[in-house]
Amino acid sequence: MxxxxxxxxxxxxxxxxxxxxxxxxxxxxxxxxxxxxxxxxxxxxxxxxNPIAKSLSKKRSSNIGVVVPEFINEYYSEIVIALQNFLISKGYQILVMQSDEDEEQELMNVQTLINNMVDGLIIAPTIGRKNIQYYQSKVKEGYPIVFLNRIEASIPVSKVIFNNVKWSFFATEHLIRQGYKKIYHLSGYKDLSVSYERIQGFKKAMKKHHIIEDNYKIIETGLLAKEGMEVIEDLIFHHDIPDAFFCVNDMVALGAIKKLKDNGYRVPEDVAFVGFTETRIAELVTPQLSSVKQPTCEMAKKAGEMLLNRINNPNAETETIVFNGEFNIRKSSVKDASIPPI
Amino acid sequence: MxxxxxxxxxxxxxxxxxxxxxxxxxxxxxxxxxxxxxxxxxxxxxxxxNPIAKSLSKKRSSNIGVVVPEFINEYYSEIVIALQNFLISKGYQILVMQSDEDEEQELMNVQTLINNMVDGLIIAPTIGRKNIQYYQSKVKEGYPIVFLNRIEASIPVSKVIFNNVKWSFFATEHLIRQGYKKIYHLSGYKDLSVSYERIQGFKKAMKKHHIIEDNYKIIETGLLAKEGMEVIEDLIFHHDIPDAFFCVNDMVALGAIKKLKDNGYRVPEDVAFVGFTETRIAELVTPQLSSVKQPTCEMAKKAGEMLLNRINNPNAETETIVFNGEFNIRKSSVKDASIPPI
DNA sequence: GAATTTTTCGGAAGCGTTTTCGGTAATTTT
DNA sequence: AAAATTACCGAAAACGCTTCCGAAAAATTC
The missing domain is CATH 1.10.260.40 (lambda repressor-like DNA-binding domains)
Incomplete structure (x- = not known):
């Protein structure tokens, strides 16, 4: 044959x-x-x-490039799956690459994808000097790009983001209302747009409730459980354990919780926790973890729609869509069930 | 520009x-x-x-197709990442598609990839009638394919697998040695090769220790936490809770544990648990989950090596490599610390 | 029934490469 | 110094498809 x-x-x-x-x-x-x-x-x-011959001849490939920082953390797996489902239904294939939180790697990925004639790109960027310039030039050339979840404001493309400030504020306020006096925020990388925004929300809540700077802290971490553990080790060493932690994501929260439990702390009796970007395990662990759930699939689908729209309609206006989520309050942050949570 | x-x-x-x-x-x-x-x-x-033009002219693309059933479950995420790292270092790109445990979808994926002139395929197959035939014909044509993790014995390709029988046996025997009398196995889909083999290991341990059929059960489940929860609901309804569960993977175990805890059972005091295909959260949850760890990255890399070898050397013999792992015993399965675990 | 329009199709160029074949020019051999 | 190699390079075909242009055939108009 x-x-x-x-x-x-x-x-x-x-x-x-x-x-x-x-x-x-x-x-x-x-x-x-x-x-x-x-x-x-x-x-x-x-x-x-033969799609290759077709691509060469038509100068387009019906492929969409997707660049994510990683997909070990459930969130981007879901993003990729949702993108794939949506775009396949529209006659596109997706080529997925991961930048591993490295801007140079990301640049290489994007170049590879563009060389492979993808008709457009959906990127959750790891921003740095070099790739900002590159993206700007590509956008100027008319290359269809959509930023998803993470963004860089200076680049004029359509963007799909989550309202991090708002939901971070809610999550923080919930902890305050529960009566926790000293609250630390494990923030992720500070130069990540999502972390930056969540820090803003956190600060906003502190300000609104007149909590003085002595009673909160923002601690930069990574995005993995390991890094949550490391922070706790450090804090224990300095005898500096607050009443509650608000964490940049569930994995950091789980790492921190484990380390505290290992050292005899009880959660939530001694230390309360709230995560973010809820994962499936949030309700499987003990205590169940309070977290902010993002409409991951809807966000991905929207990004796909915006990109296709941009491809078929090159001079459409760019737009930024901000999604909202829901705050699922569970045992890990509830001191007293009689207090209204928010 | x-x-x-x-x-x-x-x-x-x-x-x-x-x-x-x-x-x-x-x-x-x-x-x-x-x-x-x-x-x-x-x-x-x-x-x-332009890689597209190059592909057309050379009749090869320097792309490798990767088909996995899903990558929401950490395991395949790791596989994909490891494959990507390895193959990029060898000058290849990978195109990842997921079959969603659906053989028809998988067939479509493979065809799409072949049409896109991938130089070879690494597949963790969801086996069914149709694709067996298809794979056989492709192999006969000389198409380079490697099966990873899951296999179908009748197809003559190189395979990389985990020694499920052996490590399932170890895990089960550990539960027996700990003194649990009634042990149920939540097995995953029975027609999956990995599930089938783990069932064999489970039965082997039962046989060796002369445990009669009244005292064990093999219950077919899915691979998600939700499905572990459903099984437990059913068992609680029938007042049929054993001393210990050996689960096809960590997520099923975590789902089951949650449901039992919700119903007042303590783990491991009332019911013990062992998972499989260890995930990062195994040591983050309470109690920490005993599980069998697979050398995921090594397996993926080996599959990549075998595929490249096959591509560069078309008439090499096919081989099957069986990997071993390690059994990490943690709190979830330890009744009495004085008993030697294995 | 001739003129015009419409329908349907073939020829050929083009997409950006690789690769074979052959031909100079330079070098080596005698 | 003529003959034989060798080093280097250009022309052109090929990969499998799309698309433009024009032409033949069919249908329509007058």
């Missing part, structure tokens, strides 16, 4: 290759019967068009 | 395109100086070769 080409079909039916091509791209200038005949024999022969 | 081609360089330097091509593919029949000159001006112009 060899690989057939358009020419094999043409030869077999004594038509030209242009006619065969027309049959597949249902053009108007072909007789219905010949089209049907061609399609049928092609199917019988087991012919599949 | 437009997109330059090989021809632009040729024109600029007054050489032919063949010479430029030779410069990039460092062929022998080109003068060192002209080669250097071409490479330099190409770099200055910001030229990138």
């Amino acid at each position: 060899k690989h057939f080409t358009i020419k094999d079909i043409a030869d077999k039916l004594n038509v030209s290759i242009s006619t065969v091509s027309r049959a597949f791209n249902n053009k108007y200038d072909i007789k219905e019967e010949t089209k049907a005949l061609i399609l049928k024999t092609a199917k019988d022969m087991g012919y599949h068009p | 437009k997109h330059f081609t090989i021809k632009d360089i040729a024109d600029k330097l007054n050489v032919s395109i063949s010479t430029v091509s030779r410069a990039f593919n460092n062929k022998y029949d080109i003068k060192e100086e002209t080669k250097a000159l071409i490479l330099k001006t190409a770099k200055d112009m910001g030229y990138h070769p």
Whole structure:
């Protein structure tokens, strides 16, 4: 069983290759019967068009490039799955690459994808000097790009983001209302847009409730459980354990919780916790973890829609869509069930 | 800044395109100086070769197709990351698709990838009637394929698998040695090769220790926490809770544990647990979850190596490599610390 | 029934590479 | 110094498809 080409079909039916091509791209200038005949024999022969040749000729690939920082943390897995489902339904394939939180790697990924003629890019960027410039030049050339979740304000592309300030504020305020006096925020990388925004929300809540700087702290961490653990080790060493932690994500929270438990602290009796970007395990652990849930799939789908819109309509205005989520309050942050949570 | 081609360089330097091509593919029949000159001006112009055109011409793409059932469950995320790291270092890109445990979807994925001229495929298959035939025909044509983790014995390709029987046996025997009398196995889908093998290991341990059929059960489940929870609901309803559970993976275990805790059971005092395919959260939850750890990255890398070997050496013998792991015993399965665990 | 329009199709160029073949020019051999 | 190699390079075909242009055939108009 060899690989057939358009020419094999043409030869077999004594038509030209242009006619065969027309049959597949249902053009108007072909007789219905010949089209049907061609399609049928092609199917019988087991012919599949060669997307590579098609890409070369059409100068577009029907592929969408997706660049995420990682997909070990559930969140981007969900993003990728949702993107894939949506874009396949629209006739696109996605090529996924991960930058590993490294801007140079990200730049290479994007270049590889562009060289492979992806028709557009959806990126959750790890921003740095070099790639800002690169993105700006690509956008100026008219390359369709959408930023998802993380953004860089100076780049004029459509963006899909979560309202981090607002929900971070809610989560923090919840802890304050529960009566926790000393609250620390494990913030993730400070130069990440999502971390920055969550810090803003955190500070806003502190300000509103007139909590003085002695009674809160913002501690930069990574995004992994390990890094939550390391912070706690450090805090224990300095005898500096607050009443509650608000964490940049669930994994950091879980790491921190584990380390505290190992050292005899009880959660939430001694120390309360709130996570963010809720994962499936939030309700599986003990105590169940309060967390802010993001509409991950909807955000991904929206990003896909915006990109396709941009591809089909090159001079559409860029827009920024801000999603809201929900705050799921669970045992890890509830001191007294009689207090209204928010 | 437009997109330059090989021809632009040729024109600029007054050489032919063949010479430029030779410069990039460092062929022998080109003068060192002209080669250097071409490479330099190409770099200055910001030229990138077009991989699509290259693929069409060379009839190979330097892309490897990867098909996994899902990557929401950490395991395949790790696989994908490890494959990507390895294959990129060897000059390949990977195209990842997920079959969602659906054999038809998987077939479509594989066909899409083959049409896109991937040079080879690494598959963790969801086996069914249709795709067995398809794989067999592709293998017969000489298409390079490696099966990873899951396999179908009847298809003559190289395979990388984990020794599920052995480590399932160890895990089960550990529970028996700890003195648990009634042990249930939540097995995953029975027609999955990994589940089948783990069931074999489980039964082997039962047999060795002369545990009669009344005192164990094999219950088919899915692979998600939700499905672990459902099983427990059912068992509680029938007042049929054993002393210990051995689960097909950590998520099923965590789901089951949660449901039991919700119903007042203590883990491990009332019911003990062992998971499989250890995830990062195994040591973050309370109680920490005993689990069998697989050398995921090594397995992925090996699969990559075998595939490249097969690509570069078409008539190499197929081989099957069986990996071993480690059994990490934690609180969730330890009744009495004085008993030797295994 | 001739003129015009419409339908349908083939030829050929083009997409950006690689690669074969052949031909100079330079070098080595005698 | 003529002959034989060797080093280097250009022309052109090929990869499998799309698309433009023009032409033949069919249908329509007058």
